[in-house]
Amino acid sequence: MINRPSAGLQVDPLLDELRGGKPLAIARAITAIENGTPLGTEVARATRPFAGRSWTLGVTGPPGAGKSSLINALIAEFATRRRKIGVLTVDPSSPLSGGALLGDRVRMAKHSSNPQVFIRSLAARGHLGGVTRMTAEIMGVLDAAGVDLTIVETVGTGQSEVDVADLVRVKLVVCPPGLGDDMQAIKAGVLEIADLLVVNKADLPGAEQTAMQLRAMLHHGGSGDRRSVMLTDAVAGSGVSELADAIEQRFRQPPASDPRRRDRRTSRARRSLASRAASWVRDGVLDSLDPRIEQICLEIEAEGTPRRDALRRVLSTLLDGEDGGLMPGPTPLGRGGTDHEP
Amino acid sequence: MNSIPNRIPNPRILLTKSFIDSHDRAIATIAMALRDASMEVVLIDFEVPDDVANVAVQEDVDAIGISFMSGGQVETTGRIMALLKERGVPDLPVVVGGTIRPFDVEPLEATGVRAIFRGGAPLADVVTTFRALAREYREKA
Numbered sequence: 001m002i003n004r005p006s007a008g009l010q011v012d013p014l015l016d017e018l019r020g021g022k023p024l025a026i027a028r029a030i031t032a033i034e035n036g037t038p039l040g041t042e043v044a045r046a047t048r049p050f051a052g053r054s055w056t057l058g059v060t061g062p063p064g065a066g067k068s069s070l071i072n073a074l075i076a077e078f079a080t081r082r083r084k085i086g087v088l089t090v091d092p093s094s095p096l097s098g099g100a101l102l103g104d105r106v107r108m109a110k111h112s113s114n115p116q117v118f119i120r121s122l123a124a125r126g127h128l129g130g131v132t133r134m135t136a137e138i139m140g141v142l143d144a145a146g147v148d149l150t151i152v153e154t155v156g157t158g159q160s161e162v163d164v165a166d167l168v169r170v171k172l173v174v175c176p177p178g179l180g181d182d183m184q185a186i187k188a189g190v191l192e193i194a195d196l197l198v199v200n201k202a203d204l205p206g207a208e209q210t211a212m213q214l215r216a217m218l219h220h221g222g223s224g225d226r227r228s229v230m231l232t233d234a235v236a237g238s239g240v241s242e243l244a245d246a247i248e249q250r251f252r253q254p255p256a257s258d259p260r261r262r263d264r265r266t267s268r269a270r271r272s273l274a275s276r277a278a279s280w281v282r283d284g285v286l287d288s289l290d291p292r293i294e295q296i297c298l299e300i301e302a303e304g305t306p307r308r309d310a311l312r313r314v315l316s317t318l319l320d321g322e323d324g325g326l327m328p329g330p331t332p333l334g335r336g337g338t339d340h341e342p
Numbered sequence: 343m344n345s346i347p348n349r350i351p352n353p354r355i356l357l358t359k360s361f362i363d364s365h366d367r368a369i370a371t372i373a374m375a376l377r378d379a380s381m382e383v384v385l386i387d388f389e390v391p392d393d394v395a396n397v398a399v400q401e402d403v404d405a406i407g408i409s410f411m412s413g414g415q416v417e418t419t420g421r422i423m424a425l426l427k428e429r430g431v432p433d434l435p436v437v438v439g440g441t442i443r444p445f446d447v448e449p450l451e452a453t454g455v456r457a458i459f460r461g462g463a464p465l466a467d468v469v470t471t472f473r474a475l476a477r478e479y480r481e482k483a
């Protein structure tokens with residue numbers, strides 16, 4: 001029996017069971033990390049050395065493109081090729097209540113009882129960029145548990161979901177047929193991170209044309225572009241085996257080096273640092289009952305855009321909180337991820 | 343201040359019904375009510391009772407709600423309760439709702455479910471029950 005994350009800090013037995021691939025241990029380790037408990041911090045630290053052991057695949061694309069259905073088909077395909085598959089699916093949290101409907105695995109129901117497959121639904125909890133704040137750490141848990149293929153499905157707002165690019169080796173962008181507004185939404189950010197572009201729902205009219213337009217778009221990027229466009233019908237299963245081949249081939253290639261990018265590990269740390277700092281400031285400003293912050297807001301109301309000086313005062317006020325404000329402690333007034341009374 | 347990390351996490355609830363049963367109005371209504379009450383709701387349609395136990399474990403939920411609109415209430419629930427015990431989560435609270443015939447109530451209670459909501463139960467009661475059961479489970483070591 002494993003303690004609930006809120007209970008005693010039993011990190012060693014939890015890690016042993018986790019490394020043995022026990023689903024309950026994996027699940028509780030993920031919960032602890034998601035909730036930022038002291039146990040979670042310990043688990044994240046202990047599993048960090050394992051991070052990067054598995055093949056990591058990101059799946060992104062606009063709502064309704066068929067990401068979950070395609071992952072469902074890919075799980076079936078990869079289950080014959082790999083030993084253990086981990087899937088993380090991210091859905092948005094309600095900005096009003098903080099609650100979430102996590103429905104991605106409805107499409108993956110047939111893998112619920114396959115011991116080779118571990119699926120976890122994650123709520124974005126206010127984090128933008130298509131994944132959750134703790135996704136990298138959670139992937140480390142899956143690595144430590146012996147998963148050899150990790151699939152991360154992003155929220156699917158279709159634009160600016162580029163955080164996943166720092167987390168995974170191979171990026172799949174799924175597009176539905178029809179180059180209407182969907183394409184407008186994704187072409188600015190998401191297409192640039194794609195290793196493989198997939199036009200799903202290939203049975204629908206316009207699929208071939210969409211693929212052609214995407215190929216033309218890649219062609220504009222220069223003849224050195226090695227990326228390819230594929231067609232699938234996730235429900236009928238056509239094109240899925242070819243897609244799995246293409247994904248495997250990408251994993252076997254050495255990672256493309258891009259001189260413009262910083263070392264990937266540092267870049268991930270930078271993003272994580274930036275996003276944690278941003279959410280700390282955001283929560284601090286929105287929740288604060290500190291009269292000094294109220295005063296700064298009154299001044300901004302009167303004078304317009306916050307000046308550098310106002311920003312500096314806000315930061316120093318926040319840092320002035322008890323124990324520097326940066327240590328976890330009881331939150332008298334929660335936001336977002338908290339459990340509000342009705 | 344001190345807003346990271348959030349100290350009291352949202353309850354996580356698994357809501358499920360059989361994949362054969364296409365009556366999903368009730369489960370959708372409950373799911374939205376729980377979401378609006380700040381809970382994270384995982385949805386699946388189960389093919390076999392094992393699916394419910396396995397998903398509940400993987401998702402580390404704090405309570406399970408099973409919706410029945412056709413048959414098999416007592417047998418399916420009993421099987422799920424036994425599987426939860428096998429999977430190492432014997433205390434995970436289970437709530438049953440939907441078309442529960444009067445003579446099913448007693449055998450259902452005997453399986454160890456924590457609450458039964460028959461047709462006409464007020465939504466607010468359902469939400470309060472899930473919240474209380476989830477909190478109790480989380481606080482119990």
